[in-house]
Amino acid sequence: MTPKALRVLLIVNPISGTIPKHRIVPYIAQCMENRGITVDIAGTESPGHATVLARKAADENYDGVLACGGDGTVNETARGLVGTNTALGIIPTGSGNGLARHLGIPVDVDRSLRVIAERNIINADYGTANDKPFFCTFGVGFDAAVSERFARQKRRGVMMYLKSAIDEYIKFNPEEYVIEANGRVLTERAFLVVCCNASQYGNNAFIAPGASVTDGELDLAIVHYGNPLSRAIFGLDLLTGFVGKNALVDIIRVESASIMRKRPGITHIDGDPVPMDSKINIRCIPGTLKMFAPTGATRFKPFVTPTSLFLRDCGIALSHIFTGHNRPF
Numbered sequence: 001m002t003p004k005a006l007r008v009l010l011i012v013n014p015i016s017g018t019i020p021k022h023r024i025v026p027y028i029a030q031c032m033e034n035r036g037i038t039v040d041i042a043g044t045e046s047p048g049h050a051t052v053l054a055r056k057a058a059d060e061n062y063d064g065v066l067a068c069g070g071d072g073t074v075n076e077t078a079r080g081l082v083g084t085n086t087a088l089g090i091i092p093t094g095s096g097n098g099l100a101r102h103l104g105i106p107v108d109v110d111r112s113l114r115v116i117a118e119r120n121i122i123n124a125d126y127g128t129a130n131d132k133p134f135f136c137t138f139g140v141g142f143d144a145a146v147s148e149r150f151a152r153q154k155r156r157g158v159m160m161y162l163k164s165a166i167d168e169y170i171k172f173n174p175e176e177y178v179i180e181a182n183g184r185v186l187t188e189r190a191f192l193v194v195c196c197n198a199s200q201y202g203n204n205a206f207i208a209p210g211a212s213v214t215d216g217e218l219d220l221a222i223v224h225y226g227n228p229l230s231r232a233i234f235g236l237d238l239l240t241g242f243v244g245k246n247a248l249v250d251i252i253r254v255e256s257a258s259i260m261r262k263r264p265g266i267t268h269i270d271g272d273p274v275p276m277d278s279k280i281n282i283r284c285i286p287g288t289l290k291m292f293a294p295t296g297a298t299r300f301k302p303f304v305t306p307t308s309l310f311l312r313d314c315g316i317a318l319s320h321i322f323t324g325h326n327r328p329f
Contacts (some may be wrong), residue, residue, distance in 0.1 A: 006064060013069030064088070064221075098271065120294065125289070129280050137207065145163045148266050189224075195257070196219040202271065207243060208243070220252045262278065
């Protein structure tokens, strides 16, 4: 029996990432049409516009909405789809692409489109911080300070993010947090505290390797301040997947929690800086977001999984070099 033809809306953030969107959009539309998928296209014009477009698409019974951009675009699009029957698809063209990488969606336009064509849909969780939704990670401390610095940069990309992290590290001063989780109260002067629906920040930096978007819980990672050497080891463990064995890190599975600090300040939601009150209430909302995801996901293995993903990224980069004449971007 021939499957039902899909009708999707492609939402494009014209300023995210480093790929020219005026070239990529016609290419995506043609690839989808070649697979028998009807595509309508909408560009975002202001912050929050993707949420409005996605909600309207759900009201009009689109089968899916494809977010073409980074984690910020994915966040805004997903906000408009929670609780609906319209599935979120991700075409990762941002700087980090954390949620896409967690799900195993290749950071390559052609291969990410194949995920949509497979029509494998999961029911995913998301988290809230003071009722603001996050789908990948939410954090306070060093990572939030870096996100604020990175947001001020005129250029995007991995190198600019690393520069922002180094510049922030030189002057960073940790805060004290009171964390209530699973009936326990912890007081900690922490380097960072991050609530993870997915396993990584992006760019295969794994902050909670055991996290899952379908388990009904969040992984609350507390990274103690330590010393320069222990923080350097922590940085390496982010990339090798050994964070769960690092003495600087405690990871707690929670359905809800609260984080109290001495004063209001900056946080990050899926990598974007957001100011928030001194008390932050965290909650997991289970299974209310439909998402296109690859089939046959494998279990995470420290070192092995990050290495295989790194090699896959290298293979994609090489294929772009040798087949670039066939692509418009």
